[in-house]
Amino acid sequence: MTTDSEIPEERRFRFPTAFTILFGLIVVVAALTWVIPAGQYERVQNAALNREVPVAGTYAVTEAAPQGIFDVIIAPIGGFYNPATNVANAIDVALFVLVIGGFIGVVTATGAINAGIERAMTKLHGREKWMIPLLMALFAFGGTTYGMAEETLAFYMLLIPIMIAARYDAVTAVAIILLGAGVGVLGSTVNAFATVIASDAAGVPFTQGLVLRLVILGLTWLACVAYVMRYAEKVRLDPSKSLVYDMKSDNEKHFLSTHHEGTAFTTTHKFVLAIFGLTFIVMIWGVLKGGWWMGEMSGLFLASAIVVGFVARTGEKNFTDTFVNGARDLLGVALIIGLARGIVVVMDAGKITDTILHWTELSVAGLGKVAFINVMYWLQVLLSFFVPSSSGLAVLSMPIMAPVADFAGVSRSLVVTAYQSANGLVNLINPTFAVVMGALAIGRVPYERWLRFMWPLLVILTVIIMASLSIATIIA
Template sequence: MTKIKFPTAFTILFLLIAVVAALTWLVPAGEYTREMNETLGSVAPVPGTYRQVAQNPQGLSAIVLAPIAGLYDPALLGSSASAAIDVALFVLVIGGFLMVVTRTGAIDAGIGWLLTKLQGREHLMIPILMTAFALSGTSYGMAEESLAFYALIIPVFLRAGYDTLTAVAVVMLGAGIGTMGSTFNPFATVVASQGAGIAFTDGIVLRFAIFLVSLAAGIAFVMRYAARVKSDPAASLVANMADENRAHFLTLDNSGEMPAMTFTRGIILGLFGLSFVAMIYGVLMLGWWMGEMSALFLSMSVVVWGVGKLSPATRMDEATFVETFLDGARDLLGVALIIGVARGVVVVMDAGKITDTILFAAEGMISGLSEFLFINVMFGIQFLMSFLVPSSSGLATLTMPVMAPLADFAGVGRDLVVTAYQSANGLVNLFNPTFAVVMGGLAIGRVPYDRWLRFVGPLVLLFILIIVALLSIGAAFS
């Protein structure tokens, strides 16, 4: 009997685009009046102004154009969504940078040194790294930036006896849990609080509780899986890809051993780490985004090439350097393209004018509910809306001006609405197929989407229980 094969991420996303396009024929088109919201500093829906408008169904041409529009010009379909070309370009440049550094042998030499120091204690990498990524998520909402770390983390975990799924989980769950439990993340908590008309510090104690409890649960979950894989590699959810993944992510010198750590490779590793420190500093302190980050890694590729000339073992001529950079970009071309396809889902929905209709229906669902029901139904609505609008700032701008005032009638603090929104959005974005960071990270780590769902599913259910319990406690004391 032929075994049914789960479709690739590209097929899943194209099917979602087709489903959303079909919905634009069935769901009434509508929109809220949008005005400049001075508190938010952007255009936002005005509560109570929803009205139906002429239907704008999206046909076959829209489905075909959606990935292109999602990548570089949403206006092709009449959508106001943002394009993904900057993220895609960043991914390609990161691929080139990583390949140049890898070609010098510096990464594998560094991994060898690290594993020697951690011998017998490799499992400690999981809580340390997940906590570091979670702190980045809770503070500034690490998302697209995390794509730069997969190719660094995966070889370390493979050398330590784990699988690629463990490494992907450390990065994706670490940063994702931090975003789910955002404390003062400017792209989620601050934007949503401004839309709700409250200080972003309101409700911070509850958000800290969600962050800490969820992080502890996530670390325990990943460590349990990792220990099982290390003791029995056949228990890995990607066991059938083990040899292929090791060949893809690991390199050896001509003797079949890991490259030796030399002075030149040490300098290159220092530059490698400095690149990521500079990226984080630029994002947090200088307002950098994808353009500046891409320029940083492009520049550092040239610097690494120059330093590599100091030693015959790391030296490349100009033609080899360019070819190596292009090979790295080529390896991540599929990741760059999938980002555009994922964004295409939002573009079609926005162009079909059904986003506001769905928001209006959600508004009607929570009117007149008790405190307990209100906050949990609000969480459920934001959970569903996050599939349609994966962007944290985009979802906050869309829903907070409409949803937050309803809390006043339910006797619930508006800070709970903010917490319900960001918890739901962060939770969904741990597995959301329309979220480019999820599909991009899985593509880099060579983890099929269905295997990721099998892995993360039980943890998502646990997170739902944690969040619902803490939201209910917050509503009881509101």
């Protein structure tokens, strides 16, 4: 009998790469535009949101716009920049990722990161596991307050080697950031890009339902921390338990630490790390207080890379080589981001987004309170796969779904909570969400391994969310 180990490498089944998965989804969505009727809601300008929002009860079937082979091919390009509408899509995020790669490349070449990690691991010896709840709390704070998502891409290349040096793995590092910020968005409290926009579109104050969201945030954060710590400890005690253990020969630096003790921690290293840390502090300040987005953040990392080059006296040629090589390392991540956005481009061009929304509107009619809120939650889960953007889904669905809650006798704030919880949950694994695929690409964690890691936690989080929504509906 032939065993798996005896099967030639070329004959073994390999799960498709992120590029194939995303392009396949573009093809599937394009095929759906030939089956799902095209339709649109009438839209009006919302001054508070500064956007056009759909009007409930105005859905009408429109002329079909099926997407063909040419549309499928052009979709990834439209994901970066849609020439038909002259509207930027993912190009700003992709450039941000490339500049981060260059910045990390310059800093890494100075040796400061390796020396700093070694010093930190020496001081934390025996207490490394407590980094997990601390860091997940910080990322959750960013998620719940301002919807931290794309900005987290800057932290992966910093945290991955730290976790590996602590004898964990890349999955642990990805989980700390992606689950930390993700559960914060799931339990958004004052997040302007989810709770505030959705509440405004629903016609209720964003503070309404705040207690429930705090409960969901606390319970889901505890569940995520316990889950990640349990996995990380298993890997530390037995590296073969890692979901990426078999990949260590492909890229050793993404599994176990290869640095050696005794690396000198020089004054130059200290200055470089100070600039490194200050850059992230300034980035967070700029997003929260200065109204920055991808352009300003990219400029910040470029400027910091130049400053590091001067401080470390790298020389012009070495600086440009390391910057370009660092950007090259993340080129695949940048391409994945545009590819993920291409799915939404095909849906919108095929005019099926509003049709799917209309079907969800009809499916909740006539349900009891508890059934209504739980069906609403699952409908938002479905919509989140097609519209991963929290603000985009809020503007699209809340003007339609919130008024339906009035007929079911359910508070509109509960509909907002169901929306943000569903969107936050789905975006922990959503292949159409560029942040997920980008994070996994940086961590070199195959998508199917991430699903294997996540599915038990998804069940736990779903139970917590549905129980919280049901109890809140009963006692309301």
